[in-house]
Structures are given as structure tokens and as C-alpha cells.
Amino acid sequence: MSAVREHFGSRLGFILAAAGSAVGIGNLVAFPVAATKSGGGAFLLVYALFVFLICLPVMMAELALGRRSDRDPVGAYRQLSGGSHLWRIPGWLALITPFMIAIFYLVVTVWILGYLIGTLRGNLDQLATEAYFLQFINSPVVFFYLVLLMFGINGILALGVKDGIERAAKTLMPMLFVMLLGLVIFVLTRENAALGLKYYLIPDFAKLNGEVVSKAMAQAFFSLSLGMGIMITYGSYMKKQDSVPGSARAVAITDTLVAFTAGLLILPSVFHFNPQIDPAELSDSSAGMIFLFLPKIFLALQDSVGYAGASAVAAVFFFLVLVAAVTSLVSIIEVPLATLRDEYCMSRKKAIYTVGLVQFVLAIGCAVSFGMADWLTQFVQLAGENKSFFDLVEIIFYDTILPLNGLLVCLFVIYKWKKINFDQELQIGDPGFAGSLSQKYINFSLGTFIPLILLLIFINTVALKFF
Ligand code: PHE
Numbered sequence: 372m373s374a375v376r377e378h379f380g381s382r383l384g385f386i387l388a389a390a391g392s393a394v395g396i397g398n399l400v401a402f403p404v405a406a407t408k409s410g411g412g413a414f415l416l417v418y419a420l421f422v423f424l425i426c427l428p429v430m431m432a433e434l435a436l437g438r439r440s441d442r443d444p445v446g447a448y449r450q451l452s453g454g455s456h457l458w459r460i461p462g463w464l465a466l467i468t469p470f471m472i473a474i475f476y477l478v479v480t481v482w483i484l485g486y487l488i489g490t491l492r493g494n495l496d497q498l499a500t501e502a503y504f505l506q507f508i509n510s511p512v513v514f515f516y517l518v519l520l521m522f523g524i525n526g527i528l529a530l531g532v533k534d535g536i537e538r539a540a541k542t543l544m545p546m547l548f549v550m551l552l553g554l555v556i557f558v559l560t561r562e563n564a565a566l567g568l569k570y571y572l573i574p575d576f577a578k579l580n581g582e583v584v585s586k587a588m589a590q591a592f593f594s595l596s597l598g599m600g601i602m603i604t605y606g607s608y609m610k611k612q613d614s615v616p617g618s619a620r621a622v623a624i625t626d627t628l629v630a631f632t633a634g635l636l637i638l639p640s641v642f643h644f645n646p647q648i649d650p651a652e653l654s655d656s657s658a659g660m661i662f663l664f665l666p667k668i669f670l671a672l673q674d675s676v677g678y679a680g681a682s683a684v685a686a687v688f689f690f691l692v693l694v695a696a697v698t699s700l701v702s703i704i705e706v707p708l709a710t711l712r713d714e715y716c717m718s719r720k721k722a723i724y725t726v727g728l729v730q731f732v733l734a735i736g737c738a739v740s741f742g743m744a745d746w747l748t749q750f751v752q753l754a755g756e757n758k759s760f761f762d763l764v765e766i767i768f769y770d771t772i773l774p775l776n777g778l779l780v781c782l783f784v785i786y787k788w789k790k791i792n793f794d795q796e797l798q799i800g801d802p803g804f805a806g807s808l809s810q811k812y813i814n815f816s817l818g819t820f821i822p823l824i825l826l827l828i829f830i831n832t833v834a835l836k837f838f
Pocket residue numbers: 392393394395396397398472473476593594595596699700702703
């Protein structure tokens with residue numbers, strides 16, 4: 372076991388670091404597009420309900436597990452279950468899941484870095500052609516950017532929790548807020564911006580159906596970085612006297628506000644570019660939007676602000692997405708590092724080299740699965756379709772295991788670790804919490820309908836993606 376556990380220096384530091392984890396590529400692009408296609412304000416309402424009524428209690432459960440045990444996810448389950456063999460499984464799942472999600476997320480972030488550099492070099496006109504994307508992701512320069520990115524992220528991690536993760540969050544997150552607001556103000560003053568706002572905000576309840584509702588749920592769960600062991604690990608670095616419910620609420624509010632604000636940027640830009648566009652045509656995937664569609668929108672800005680102006684807007688946008696992705700990657704890579712340190716007594720440095728090397732190899736496997744290596748491009752057949760290695764990692768770990776991990780957290784906290792211990796942890800720094808409605812709701816929901824909902828999502832995904 373590592374001798375002295377590192378901690379965040381302040382409550383704000385923790386909130387910014389956890390919000391840095393939560394605010395990611397999903398918030399900035401996937402959320403606004405999903406909202407617009409799925410009923411605008413009606414989707415926003417359903418999403419907000421999921422965040423606060425379902426995801427927030429799960430976040431508190433994860434943070435409490437981490438803080439009480441002072442351990443990584445594997446150690447947290449082992450210790451709080453009293454050494455049960457069965458309950459080791461969720462611990463290991465909460466280690467493997469972030470490890471693998473980090474891999475496909477690294478690859479997408481590498482592309483973002485490539486697009487940022489491309490824009491800065493004055494190539495926005497090339498980036499705005501669809502052919503560029505395939506050519507770029509299949510060019511060897513991707514490996515160079517991967518090395519660059521991994522050095523940057525592991526450089527932050529090498530400095531530790533307070534001087535690395537927390538300091539990076541305290542610098543990068545305010546920067547992200549300012550850039551986002553700046554872009555929103557710029558875009559809202561463009562022609563036809565109001566049309567985009569209309570699609571984004573006006574509720575269309577007729578569009579809500581089972582599929583939309585489960586999409587909103589999955590999006591909320593992923594967006595808050597749940598089911599990935601991240602909040603367990605970050606919980607273990609929280610100060611002993613800080614309130615878990617209060618901090619969790621602050622993180623959920625920040626994450627949701629950023630997602631909401633991103634919509635004020637994306638939709639008005641789309642409608643400025645083409646006031647006649649049918650939002651149903653927008654790509655569901657973040658990658659499709661970021662790399663195939665948005666560059667065209669930025670380029671079109673040259674009519675009003677010139678090529679340099681359009682490139683500057685694009686560069687700020689790609690930088691914004693890069694910052695969001697990097698703070699998420701830092702949090703997700705910290706999970707396996709914590710396990711190696713806590714369970715195998717490794718030094719931080721040695722853990723970084725070990726995890727970094729394996730992730731580098733696997734990330735290359737993902738990066739070349741778009742054409743460079745045939746066998747990885749057509750890796751498996753699932754539900755009658757050829758899937759690449761990249762797709763497989765995403766389907767197994769992001770689509771499927773995530774809700775399963777969430778389900779196990781709920782069951783563990785309420786039925787194995789027990790409500791009484793959980794409640795004690797939540798009351799620290801928040802004396803009014805004991806006996807409050809909020810406490811009753813959290814206890815009841817985590818033991819009943821939240822695991823049920825997560826189970827349904829899990830079963831639905833397995834049926835849809837594998838058969
Ligand atoms: N909340 C992140 C997002 O919206 C999810 C994530 C966290 C992904 C950490 C990777 C690493 O993108």
C-alpha cells in the first residue's frame with residue numbers, strides 16, 4: 372500500500388478536477404446534437420431529470436466508496452466488502468473499463484489535436500473537405516500526435532494529485548469556461564442564430580419515445596463519468612471533512628451547464644451555416660460532427676470574418692474540445708495508476724510507465740483500425756456487421772459495461788456495504804443531511820429503481836449490439 376495518500380488541496384480543487392473529468396467530448400458535441408434531434412427542450416428536461424434524480428445518487432455512492440476506503444476501485448470493493456471474493460468482480464471491472472475507454476478516447480483526442488494543429492497551420496480549407504478526415508486518420512503522423520498527447524497527459528499525472536491533476540484543472544477549467552462563453556457570444560451575434568436556438572430549446576414532446584429516453588439516460592451517465600471507477604478514485608482523494616453530496620451536486624451542475632451552453636454554440640453555428648438545414652441530418656456521432664461537419668461550418672465564417680478570422684474561431688473550438696478531452700483523460704488514466712500504486716505498491720512513476728506503455732500499444736491498435744491494418748479494421752462480426760477493433764472497444768466498454776458497473780455500485784453500497792455506513796459518509800461536512808428528504812430519496816432510489824433502470828439499459832444494449 373502506498374504510505375501517505377495524496378489528497379486534493381481544496382474543495383474547489385476537487386470540484387474542478389471532477390468537473391474536468393465530467394466535461395468531455397460528449398458534452399460539447401454529442402449532447403447538443405442529441406438534444407436537437409430528440410425534442411429540444413423536452414430532451415433537456417428529461418436529461419436534467421436523469422442527471423439529478425438518477426446519476427447524482429450514483430455519483431455520491433461512488434465518491435463515498437472511495438473516500439471511506441481510501442483506495443482505488445479494486446481496493447475499495449475488497450476492503451468495504453470485508454474481503455468477499457464475489458465483490459472483487461466489480462472492483463476489477465471498475466479498473467478494466469476506464470483502462471479500455473481511455474484507449475478509444477485517446478485516439479479521438481489525437482485527431483482533435485491533429486485538427487487543432489492543422490487549423491493553426493492555416494489548413495482549415497483542407498480540413499473542411501470530407502476526404503481529408505480519412506486521409507488524416509490513416510496517416511502515420513497520427514502516431515506522432517499520440518506520443519505527444521500521451522507525454523502531455525502523463526506529464527500532468529506524474530506531478531501527482533495536488534500539483535498535477537488539481538493544478539491542471541484549476542488552470543484549464545476556467546480557461547474552458549471563458550473560451551466557451553466567448554464562442555457562444557460570437558456565434559449568437561451571427562445571422563440566423565435564433566433559428567438554431569429555436570430548434571435547440573423549444574420542446575417537442577411528441578419526439579420523446581423509449582429510444583430517446585434511454586439515449587438521454589446513457590448520455591447523462593457517461594457525461595458524469597460514472598461507472599468508470601473515476602469517481603471512486605477521485606473520492607479517495609477528497610478531503611475527509613468535505614461534504615460528498617454538496618461536492619457531487621456542484622460537479623453535476625457544472626457538467627450540465629457546460630453541456631447546455633455548448634448547445635448555444637453548436638446549433639446557432641449550424642443554422643448560420645445553413646438556415647434550411649434539417650437537424651435530423653446531423654451526425655449522431657461526436658466524431659462525425661467534429662471532423663466532418665464542423666470544419667465546413669467554420670470555413671463558411673470566412674464570408675463575414677475572413678479566412679484568418681474563421682481559422683481563429685475553429686482553432687479556439689478545437690482547443691476547447693482538446694482541453695475538455697485532456698482533463699477527462701487525466702481522470703480516467705489515474706484509475707489504473709491508483710490501482711497499481713494501492714494494490715501493488717508501485718511508485719507513481721513506475722505505474723505511469725507501465726500503464727502508458729500498454730495503453731500506447733492498444734491505442735495504436737485502435738488508431739490503425741480505420742484502414743491501415745485490415746485485420747483490425749474488420750476485427751469481428753457483431754449483430755451481422757463488421758466491426759473494427761476501435762468499434763469493439765467502444766461497444767463493449769462504453770456502451771455495455773458502463774451501465775453494468777453503475778448497477779453493481781448501487782447494489783454494493785446499499786446491500787453489502789450497507790446504508791448505515793453510506794449515510795455516515797454522506798453526513799460528513801453536511802450535518803443537515805441526516806434525516807433529510809434528500810437522504811431518504813438517495814437511499815431508496817439506489818436500492819430500488821436506479822439499479823433496475825441500469826439493468827434495463829444493460830439488457831437492451833446487449834440485445835441491440837451483440838445479436
Ligand atoms: N464525461 C466524459 C465525456 O463527456 C466521459 C469521459 C470521462 C470519457 C473520462 C473519458 C474519460 O466525454
